Amino acid sequence: MTSELVISIAERAIMIILLTSGPLLLVALITGLAVSVFQATTSIQEQTLAFVPKIIAVFVAIIFFGPWMLSQVTSYARDIFENLTRYIG
Template sequence: MTPEFVIKLAESGVYTVLITAGPLLLLALAVGLLISIFQATTQIQEQTLSFVPKIAAVLIGLVFFGPFMITKVLDFTRNIFQNLHTFVG
């Protein structure tokens, strides 16, 4: 295995993680921003108020984005196992 091959494999892994986790992170970010704007306008300074909507949004996001995420992770895993002979020898 050459260093370029290892870097390419690591790059592919990081890309898969970013594509997989990205939609849920963006959803949590958007909900957190909306809750913070709501807290600023109503002057409610409760720290735990943002957790429940974020958790609910991420769970709903898992329902919608779950098949996409599983497909991406399975494609990456399948690619690793199919090319295992190039990693070892």
């Protein structure tokens, strides 16, 4: 197993992590920003108000993006297992 192969596998793993977590982080960011603007507009200073909409938005995003995320991760895992003999030998 060469160092280039290890770097390639790690690079692809990091890309899969970024691709699968990106939509959820973006949804949480946009929801948090919207709640913050709402809080600033109405002068509501409740700290826990931001958590419930974020949790609901991320849950909905998981339902929406979940199949795609799962297919990306399983495709990567399948590729690793199919080429395991090439990586070891």
